[in-house]
Amino acid sequence: xxxxxxxxEYALIALSQMQMKRHTALTSVKEISTQNDIPYEILAKTMxxxxxxxxxxxxxxxxxxxxxxIDPSQIKMTTFFEIIEGPMGFMDCxxxxxxEQIQSCAIRTPIQRINDxxxxxxNNISLxxxxxxx
Amino acid sequence: xxxxxxxxEYALIALSQMQMKRHTALTSVKEISTQNDIPYEILAKTMxxxxxxxxxxxxxxxxxxxxxxIDPSQIKMTTFFEIIEGPMGFMDCxxxxxxEQIQSCAIRTPIQRINDxxxxxxNNISLxxxxxxx
DNA sequence: ATTAATTAGGACTATTTTAGTCGGATTTAA
DNA sequence: TTAAATCCGACTAAAATAGTCCTAATTAAT
Numbered sequence: 001x002x003x004x005x006x007x008x009e010y011a012l013i014a015l016s017q018m019q020m021k022r023h024t025a026l027t028s029v030k031e032i033s034t035q036n037d038i039p040y041e042i043l044a045k046t047m048x049x050x051x052x053x054x055x056x057x058x059x060x061x062x063x064x065x066x067x068x069x070i071d072p073s074q075i076k077m078t079t080f081f082e083i084i085e086g087p088m089g090f091m092d093c094x095x096x097x098x099x100e101q102i103q104s105c106a107i108r109t110p111i112q113r114i115n116d117x118x119x120x121x122x123n124n125i126s127l128x129x130x131x132x133x134x
Numbered sequence: 135x136x137x138x139x140x141x142x143e144y145a146l147i148a149l150s151q152m153q154m155k156r157h158t159a160l161t162s163v164k165e166i167s168t169q170n171d172i173p174y175e176i177l178a179k180t181m182x183x184x185x186x187x188x189x190x191x192x193x194x195x196x197x198x199x200x201x202x203x204i205d206p207s208q209i210k211m212t213t214f215f216e217i218i219e220g221p222m223g224f225m226d227c228x229x230x231x232x233x234e235q236i237q238s239c240a241i242r243t244p245i246q247r248i249n250d251x252x253x254x255x256x257n258n259i260s261l262x263x264x265x266x267x268x
Numbered sequence: 269a270t271t272a273a274t275t276a277g278g279a280c281t282a283t284t285t286t287a288g289t290c291g292g293a294t295t296t297a298a
Numbered sequence: 299t300t301a302a303a304t305c306c307g308a309c310t311a312a313a314a315t316a317g318t319c320c321t322a323a324t325t326a327a328t
Binding site: 135162163164178179181182185192193194195196197198199200 | 314
């Protein structure tokens with residue numbers, strides 16, 4: 001529980017690495033995957049998610065790759081997680097939405113408190129806070 | 135990702151419910167499981183974990199059950215999670231401990247930052263904060 | 269034009285984690 | 299003695315995550 005996934009890890013590796021370059025420079029999936037020993041296909045798909053979300057820009061063809069096109073300080077970690085993992089699991093109610101016991105359910109508020117705590121925290125942490133060098 | 139597990143949920147349901155009673159009163163697994171439609175066996179095991187950790191006290195035999203024996207404001211949520219889930223997954227490094235790339239690993243610090251953020255937060259939230267009524 | 273390097277993306281399998289079940293043992297109030 | 303409760307290990311099922319495979323589209327370099 002409360003564990004970040006590999007896809008998030010891989011994305012953070014990639015972005016950290018891209019942040020170290022000139023912001024116009026391109027970084028290919030191959031480059032990142034070999035240097036960090038990350039499965040090429042998974043990283044490729046993860047980068048595609050970031051491209052669709054306009055976090056990075058893709059340049060196709062030989063010598064192509066990705067470059068950052070946003071300021072990482074402007075992206076909240078909640079947003080980042082959602083780009084990679086889809087709608088945040090921790091905000092879902094664990095019971096089905098047609099749950100019959102909504103009245104007597106003793107857990108709803110406690111779970112909401114936990115979820116709210118996590119979400120509030122990551123709403124106040126930017127991608128920059130996580131990937132910056134120092 | 136970042137989702138709390140059923141076992142944690144069930145434990146919170148149980149504890150919330152116990153907190154509503156006189157603190158000497160006993161609550162059985164059957165009572166909690168039927169009232170909240172929780173699988174009996176799973177809840178039973180979860181309560182056993184809480185008993186081993188001296189969060190609750192078990193009274194065996196007919197009319198037995200569990201009662202809270204600690205002040206929920208004295209238990210940090212990190213501790214609570216560890217009682218139920220074992221050592222916190224989010225503090226583990228995702229790479230094997232014999233990872234050869236520890237020098238070049240670009241992600242170690244970012245992951246630590248996320249883990250530290252989560253841990254710090256839950257070190258500062260008590261069980262009472264989560265299960266209290268108001 | 270052709271080739272090779274790159275991104276794009278769907279379908280699939282494997283692995284790990286989580287959830288749940290089963291069978292029995294121990295304790296103890298009635 | 300019985301029945302209701304906790305205790306506990308071994309097992310199965312389901313879901314989530316991780317990883318693989320294959321093919322298409324784009325484009326710089328030759």
